[in-house]
Amino acid sequence: MKTQEVLDAKSWAEHTFGNVQLHDRRRTRRTIQAASNLAENPLGSLPAQMHDWKGTKALYRLLNEPDVTFAALMQPHVQQTREQAVSSPVMLLVQDTTDIDLSHRHKVSGTGQIGNERGRGFFVQTVLAVRPPTKEVLGCISQEPFARIRAPKGEQRHQRLKRQERETDVWMRQVGTIGTPEPGSTWVHVGDRGVDMFPFFLACQANQTHFLVRAAQNRRTEADEEEIKHSLDRARAFPSRQSRPLEVPARHGHKARSTQVQLAFGQMTLLPHAMSRKRATKP
Incomplete structure (x- = not known):
């Protein structure tokens, strides 16, 4: 994406969400308008970003539509990021977890534990595509929100290790979702100490990618x-x-x-x- 497209909120919104598949062109237009408003005032409250209560309610209605999902909204951006990534001989895929704290929103459903036992919210696993020579961030090549499931009371360590599904599986899922690079491209998955684990190494090898991990063990x-x-x-x-x-x-x-x-x-x-x-x- 060119620099002037990033700086121009309207052009960026049209470029990113113009092909979003929401099964109704009116939803696409509303998405472009909302994204443009958000980009113009990223630190503002939602009513301030949408300019008035009418625009805010319109956004709420849009996000309440069954077809307007996180995956559907992210798909165009993820695809554009991937198209840029395959054009680089070497690409760093930097992955980490962000916690979204909703502890003060007591009526929000679908949340899980974050931080200590009293924190409530959810996590977002994000993989950024970065060009090493210029340190240019192309965008998200994969992203997944998830909520922590409370461990059964009295669960022992050996029982936790035998679970069929574990929270750390999200790291391997991102590697599998991104998949194998195009011939001639070298992709390197980058992670912090939390991903120093053999399943992650094996997932990278299975998808013909390299990995760079900060050692913890x-x-x-x-x-x-x-x-x-x-x-x-x-x-x-x-x-x-x-x-x-x-x-x-x-x-x-x-x-x-x-x-x-x-x-x-x-x-x-x-x-x-x-x-x-x-x-x-x-x-």
Whole structure:
């Protein structure tokens, strides 16, 4: 998308939602108008964004239509993002979870627990497509809202691990929804410490994509026939290949500071849990 289209709210709304499939052209026109108003005043309240109570009620009626779903509204944007992504030789697919706090909206139904036990709301899992050389964010290539289901009272850890469906499955679903890149393109799924898990690695491999994950687990690695070592210990022993300056902003009572990031890399073979236990007990 060109820069002037992003800056022009009306043009952006027409470009993004002009082909939305809502089974009625009047709904499409209302969607374009609402999106344009939202883009012009993103921090305003809904009545301020819609300019008057009539426009606000019209938006409520639109969103109450059975055909006007989250998936239907997002589909044109997701498709446009994907079309841009396939034109780049390397694309970062950055995934993370956002919590939407509705604790003060006591009459809203369909919410689940967020934060501590008293917080109520839902989560949105978002995957942004980013061009590495320019750091340009193309948009959402996949997005899924979901609510947390309360765990059964008294559930033990071993019971939780045996669940058929787990909350963390949302990470793998996004990888599967995005699928395989076009020939000649390299897609790299990027995640934080929460996605340091083998099902995510396997999902990326199954869809012929790479992954870059911040390590959280000091996993067992295969060193030789007689010895098991650990991933974080081995990674810290890799020799530094290059260093780069990094400005660390102030946060949580810590002052801003300048530091150096040491870049090091190497190869290792991670062992799944079952294999780790088997190899660790080998005589």
